[in-house]
Amino acid sequence: MKRRLLDILACPMCRHYPLDLFAFREGDEIDEGAIVCSNCKRWYPIIEAIPHMLPDELRKADEDLSFMERWKEKLPKEIVEKGKPFNLVMEK
Template sequence: MKRSLMEILACPMCKNYPLKLHVFEEKEEVVSGILECSSCQRWYPIIDEIPHMLPDEMRDRKEDLTFLERWRNKTPSHILEKGKPYSLQSG
């Protein structure tokens, strides 16, 4: 994901802007990370340079939980514990 997208991306659920970027892996672009909405506490994974910004009803629970497990050591604890729509505590 190009960092310049941060200037236009908003939360698809509550429309909050700007989002917070947590970078886990970066080359020329952000390869892996999380976009976080400070308003509604939702998080959106960046996978293979693509931000997956889907509304809750279209998200894949298993995929999201696998992502959190993979990046557990780099994901902020508040997302792991209370992130929406899924967290490692809520499953």
């Protein structure tokens, strides 16, 4: 994902703008990372340079939780523990 894409993205659930970006692995583009809505606390993974910004009902818990587990040290603690629609605390 190109950083400049963040200039036009809004949260698909609450329409909040701007969103926060956390880049975990990048070269010319952000290959792995997360986009976070500071308003509703939803997070959206960036996988293989593609932001997965789907509404809650279209997201897959197992895929999102696997991504979060892999990157939990680089995500904000608030998102890991209280992020929507999935977080690592609710899983336990």
